[in-house]
Amino acid sequence: MPSRPRRALAALLPALACAVALLAAPLASAHQGDPRYRSLVGELPPALDGVTVEILNYDDRMELVNRGGRDVVIEGYNREPYARVDADGTVAVNRNSTAYYLNDDRYGQEEVPAAVRENPSAAPDWQVRDRTGRFEWHDHRMHWMARGVAPQVRDQSVRTKVFDWSVPLTVGGRATAVTGTLWWVGEQGGGFPVAAIVALVAVALAAAVAVVVVRRRRGGGDRRPAGEAW
Template identity: 30%
Template sequence: MIRPIAILCSAILVALVAAVPAWSHGSANTDFETKILSIEPSGLPVDVRIVGGDQVRFENQGDQELVLCGYEPGECEQWVRIGPKGVFVDHDARSYFANVDATEYGEVPDDAGSNPDWQRVRERPAFYTYHDHRVHWMGLSLPPNVDQSKGGRQTIFESALKFRYGTTDGTVRTRLDYVGGAPWAKRHAEQLIVGFGVVAMLVVFVLDARRRRRLSGGTAQVAE
């Protein structure tokens, strides 16, 4: 028979393990927050979201092709296509190489973009999520324009992510804020959860050990 104590400990472990992916996927640094300010022009069947603090999710909710433009200024460097035939990524685009590493700009070959290599990553649903270096802070230290003595929200920078829906050019405007002035408990919620979980497991083990000692002591007296 499975002991109730084992079931309880297993439940705690499962809860902690299940929470880890959500914390590790770009949300470890809770001192920063990225928001979408606007999607221009309005009314397009294009849904855009920030995921995990350092990723952007584009979804095509219409019947025309949605093209994501890369980092290069000026003419749209088409590196992702989301349309009726599926989701395609150009593995030779400069922006594809730049996004290989989530923590810094990847090394871009000199001849990148000269030989487009479109590969379909899925047929449906019509969305694509990727790390975008323009929406998160990649430095090891705080941005120079952050004043740690001040509380509240401080703007780090704003960015413009270009796209094209059909023949219409669009822009997603985002803003990265420093929110290190937020309450300590809110910024360190994940560490607190893990800590409480560990303490709860220790308490459970101690109580179980005491219960077993009492039972073994009672058994010994009966035997005598």
């Protein structure tokens, strides 16, 4: 039969598990968009008729869908061809583009091979990804490249323009661009109560330890069979 301390700990385990799960939620979201910012696409130029561009997860990724019947090429940070969304839906990326590597990480911390870094004008090495006519990517031109608050934000409670951005494209061989603006919007709804959850975990652990200590002290004079010891 379970001892009283064990029963007490068992009763606390669901609360501890819930607190840990809630604490883990904001840590997981740290690898996604930053909800304190909003990156918004401006009005698309006529050259992009049939092409839609959307920002996903606040400021995390761009999505381009090509239904315009012309090939679209997204240019990288050195104006090299980075990705291609063809009129027939073929989606390909250029492995000789620095953006191919840098865009794997939100903060551009991936290593770029020396051969690519030192020869930004190399002929494209296209790798087909799919044939959906849809491409998503991290683009460092449209979000804040640090985990902190942008220096343009003087008052974190006020919606603030951080910067205007532009991503160059060619559509049917014609140069154009997607433009937009990055905004600071601050914490929405007070943010996630991480401190409260940490406090809850600490209190639950302290209570569990206290129960064990008290039960052991009270049971010090008991003469129970050795099989019940734990």
